[in-house]
Amino acid sequence: MRLGFIGAGFISTFHATALTMVRDVEVTAVLRRSRSPQFVEHCASVGVGTPVEYDSIAEVVRNCDVVAIYNPNFLRIETMNEIVDAVEAGAALTGVVIEKPLGRTMKEARTLVDLAKRAKLKTAYFENQIFMKAIAAQRDQLKPSINAMGAPSLVRSAEEHGGPHANWFWDPVQLGGGVLMDMGCHSIAVGQHLLTPPDKPMSFLKPVSVSCDTSLLKWGESPWREQLLKERGIDYGKTPAEDFATGIITYRNPDTGAIVKSQFTDSWMFEKQGLRLMMDGMGPGYAFEVNTLRSPAEIFIGDAAAESLADAELALEKSTATRGLLPVQANEADLYGYVDENRDMVERFSRGEDAMLNWEYGLEITRLLMAAYCSAEQGKVIDLTDPQIDEILENYVPAIQKGEGNSVLRRGAKN
Numbered sequence: 001m002r003l004g005f006i007g008a009g010f011i012s013t014f015h016a017t018a019l020t021m022v023r024d025v026e027v028t029a030v031l032r033r034s035r036s037p038q039f040v041e042h043c044a045s046v047g048v049g050t051p052v053e054y055d056s057i058a059e060v061v062r063n064c065d066v067v068a069i070y071n072p073n074f075l076r077i078e079t080m081n082e083i084v085d086a087v088e089a090g091a092a093l094t095g096v097v098i099e100k101p102l103g104r105t106m107k108e109a110r111t112l113v114d115l116a117k118r119a120k121l122k123t124a125y126f127e128n129q130i131f132m133k134a135i136a137a138q139r140d141q142l143k144p145s146i147n148a149m150g151a152p153s154l155v156r157s158a159e160e161h162g163g164p165h166a167n168w169f170w171d172p173v174q175l176g177g178g179v180l181m182d183m184g185c186h187s188i189a190v191g192q193h194l195l196t197p198p199d200k201p202m203s204f205l206k207p208v209s210v211s212c213d214t215s216l217l218k219w220g221e222s223p224w225r226e227q228l229l230k231e232r233g234i235d236y237g238k239t240p241a242e243d244f245a246t247g248i249i250t251y252r253n254p255d256t257g258a259i260v261k262s263q264f265t266d267s268w269m270f271e272k273q274g275l276r277l278m279m280d281g282m283g284p285g286y287a288f289e290v291n292t293l294r295s296p297a298e299i300f301i302g303d304a305a306a307e308s309l310a311d312a313e314l315a316l317e318k319s320t321a322t323r324g325l326l327p328v329q330a331n332e333a334d335l336y337g338y339v340d341e342n343r344d345m346v347e348r349f350s351r352g353e354d355a356m357l358n359w360e361y362g363l364e365i366t367r368l369l370m371a372a373y374c375s376a377e378q379g380k381v382i383d384l385t386d387p388q389i390d391e392i393l394e395n396y397v398p399a400i401q402k403g404e405g406n407s408v409l410r411r412g413a414k415n
């Protein structure tokens, strides 16, 4: 499979590394941007191809079988329009991959689904946490217990770090919100997956209600607000985004009628060594727990050695410390599920199928995300069984995404 990249930044580099562990795929094309030369160099050095840099999306599409959209969230629709134009002009593209979130709103996500259908493209919505080997292994090991005792009734999932690496992530309009948009989609998706009985489809559980709280606990306060303005050019005094979000999604098992719950927690104000993904859950008589900050490898760097520090992010994504006792993860691309989601995509697209998670699935995750923002904004539980709610969510744009976050995040504050 010849794979083309639109985007040559952080996640593109991670995916290129992941592709070293996937067969029958080569990176052949990338859209030219300021960082694309480094991306080409990275692909060549890890041995996944030497992509040619092209000046237009149409040229990328003409020089690959499958194209991956790995540029910022606010470019989704114009990027997909150009892809579809190229296909309608004769490019023999067969599939399209997109990183989370599918869209910043239901309207955007639905437009993307419709565009892919119009161009008859197979789709992959990349939600890596569902593909984490630790998640798959615990489900396999617990399968007999789940089959005997019943599926998990409570799952908690969290993704937390100290804040994103590029300016556009901090801008609530460009990103589409704050940490709930950025990482809540992961925690919501993996929570639903972990509650789903093995052998049932992704859409098996019926969402009943969503409650959520969004807050600005660190980056709206001095001196962090000033630091953000100085370093990122984003003013959280005027247009804030949430740096902490938590909520509960209630689902109904349609076979048994049982109610099950998934609690999600996401933050950009996490004060530990770096990124932590944490999931735990329980059913009758059994439980599981995953924590990516635990590693069999760790290093210690004392003050005396601190002058010769390596790039801390080589040891762990979003590392916030360069000395002390630090975990080292030897294969992060695999740990976080990037390898297996790429493998699933390559294998299924090659068979002429959608990936395990297609864009319709991404649309459903967008619906739950929108319900979460709506709940936090209105301060109430959103009843997803109410027939009117779908119409509301279909046209809903969160206040934080509109740049009006103070109305939600500073409610009840003194000044």
Ligand SMILES: NC(=O)c1ccc[n+]([C@@H]2O[C@H](COP(=O)([O-])OP(=O)(O)OC[C@H]3O[C@@H](n4cnc5c(N)ncnc54)[C@H](O)[C@@H]3O)[C@@H](O)[C@H]2O)c1
Residues within 6 Å of the ligand: 006, 007, 008, 009, 010, 011, 012, 033, 034, 035, 036, 070, 071, 072, 073, 075, 099, 100, 101, 126, 127, 128, 166, 168, 182
């Ligand atoms: N699954 C995950 O864990 C994960 C992790 C990080 C990012 N992502 C997703 O991947 C996508 C890209 O994120 P990233 O971290 O690689 O971002 P990034 O800022 O590191 O890279 C963005 C890329 O898009 C290009 N670009 C094109 N037009 C741009 C513009 N107007 N402004 C800024 N960049 C522009 C940049 O040159 C760069 O190559 C996002 O949708 C994000 O949600 C997913």
